[in-house]
Amino acid sequence: MDAALRQKLDDLPVSPGVYLMKDREGEVVYVGKAVNLRSRVRSYFQPSTSDTRAFVPFLDELLGDIEVILVHNEKEALILESTLIKRHKPRFNVMLRDDKAFICLRLDERHPYPRLEVVRRMKRDGARYFGPYSSATAIRETLRTINRFFQLRTCTDQVLAKRTRPCLLFQIKRCPAPCVYEVPQEEYRRSVRETVLFLEGKEPELVEGLRLRMKQAAADLRFEEAAQVRDQVRAIEKTLEKQQTVFGEQLDQDVFGFWREGPSLVIEVLFVRTGKLISAQSFPFTGQEFPTEELLASFIDQYYATGAAVPDEVLLPVVLEQADFTSEVLSERKGRKVRVMTPMRGDKKRLMEMATKNAEHAFLESKKKNRTNEEILERLQQRLELQRLPRRIECFDISNFQGTMVVASQVAALDGEADKARYRHYRIKTVEGQDDFASMYEVISRRVARGDLPDLLLIDGGKGQLNAARAAVKDAGVLDQVELASLAESHVVGETADGGVKRSPERVFLPGKKDPLVLRPNSAELFVLQRLRDEAHRFAITFHQKLRRARNFQSILEEIPGVGEKRRRSLLRHFGSLKRIRSATAEEIAEVEGFNLALGKRIAEFLARPEEDPDRDSELPEGAAQSMDAAAEVAEAVQDPDQRLSDEEEAIEAVSEVGPQSTGTGRID
DSSP, rough: HHHHHHHHHHHSSSEEEEEEEEETTOEEEOOOOOOOOHHHHHTOTTTOOOOOOOOOGHHHHHHEEEEEOOOOOHHHHHHHHOOOHHOOOTTOOOOOOOOOOOEEEEEETTSSOOOOOEESSSOOOEEEEEEEESSHHHHHHHHHHHHHHHOOOOOOHHHHHHHOOOOOOHHHTTTOTTTOOOOHHHHHHHHHHHHHHHHTTTTHHHHHHHHHHHHHHHTTOOHHHHHHHHHHHHHHHHHTTTTTTSSOOOOOEEEEEEETTTTTEEEEEEEETTEEEEEEEEEESSSOOOHHHHHHHHHHHHHHTTTEEEEEEEEOOOOOOTHHHHHHHHHHHSSSSSSSEOOOOOHHHHHHHHHHHHHHHHHHHHHHHHHHHHHHHHHHHHHOOSSSSEEEEEEEEEETTTTTTEEEEEEETTTTTTOOGGOOOEEEEEEEOHHHHHHHHHHHHHHTTTTHHHHHHESSSOOHHHHHHHHHHHTTOOOTOOOOEEEEEOOEEEOTSSSSEEOOOOOOOOOSSOOOOOOTTTTTHHHHHHHHHHHHHHHHHHHHHHHHHHHHHHHHHHTTTTOOHHHHHHHHHHHHSHHHHOOOOOOHTTTTTTTHHHHHHHHHHHHSSSOTTTHHHSSSOOTHHHHHHHHHHHHHTTTSSSOSSSHHHHHHHHTTGGGGGOOOOOOOO
């Protein structure tokens, strides 16, 4: 070890704090906390150390510097450690990979007409939070029930303030339309109270109140209202009976269990709310050689730091040294006492056993799935004659509209599963017009210049696209570092005897091979390639549609006389979308900063005229424009990136009911 670094270790303070270990390039590789910094850090370099983690024996050669941050006590060190791990993502720390896995419902009862919002993180903002929910499907089912029987509004505050006529939900009796009509506050508040009881699982209190209202309505000869309340009671009983009561205490609890085999493990969380088990979630990890206690402690810290709802009790399968400090931190976040314990008997012990059993099941299922995926990749390697197993595959596709606005997409798969962190969008910069080969050359050149190459680059197209990609890889000097293949879609080759369409098989082109390879139809290895190719195609198309809509939106605003760039920005910031600007009256436009009534009338008249640009509607498939407008409204309802319903796959599912189009997400290169 460097002498200066050795001296730094000797000079470390004996105070509590956090230490950051950096490699010789200055990258933070490990973050830890300690009551006594000097004692803890120096213990790593003792010959008799009991620390069995894989990186510890290499610290002498790896370490370039150690930075320390002093705090007052271990509780502060615990909070700071979690923050620094999330910021630096050190490769030797336990990392909670998915920090978007906790979906909750938010209800702000201070609003005159509260609504339920889907959020990812809880905040100390005075609102009430319900959850977490294990999936977007579960939360949509809950919202569907509430929307049908409790009829809270679903529109945003902005829409509530601007809407001039009720929407479809009012027509189908799923919203009282407080945006337009004078809905009595007490009547709406009653629906809010009933919604809270439903979300808290307080079935007896809720059903009793509804039955009294049903009897009162019947006594007053309001039979239609009585029948509606009767149906509401039946639906609530049917929904809540799915939640199994596990024991008598009416507590909110998070129950953690784990199952591990060597460096691979699954942590399972059971969510118990008011004494009822409502859902569970699994978190798989691989390559973790940490002691179980340290791994679980780090997971707990990061889990709640991401904004997960804090319960009354946290039940753990092992005793943590820092349990008291974790309890203090969680109590501060919740605003009242939170107990962190390891139960040894009784109902709580039974809950722990249930969590462990679920963790074992999830581990075995994951292991089985991984084994199946590896077998498929081995067959793919054999069929394509690849030098190495294609664990990481990236697929590229080019998209354009009549030779304009050429874009490309990059999607990725890791061990046969989508790796969305590596999804990318590209705007073609150097190619004029429609030239798929030159565009592919540019995209692959830019991709390989970034390094960190996959095992296989898959190209959407035939031999021409493959040769362009190969030329880019060769010119970059990395031809021996990555393998290439392209997948060409089937095409019509004639008619069948009964008058149907006859199509060619899908073909795989390989560098240096004259004839394409035809994989067996419906085989697992072909499906892996098809799924990636179709995902790349979808990802490129959705990005292209987004750009076209932005172009059309911008072009329409640019045509308005007397509206320059500054005023266009003001309009967009005030109304949020072209659709809302179109529906605004001259008086509403005049309220925007920098506008007056005369200009408002001119803009309203201009936007009221029929659209003459055929490109605005003809560029989309029939019905797609309406579907995309509906999808845009869904997106506008969740504007905060931290409050999105789910990742891209779940967002697509969320708008599937309004049409075939979907909105893609990803980083633009």
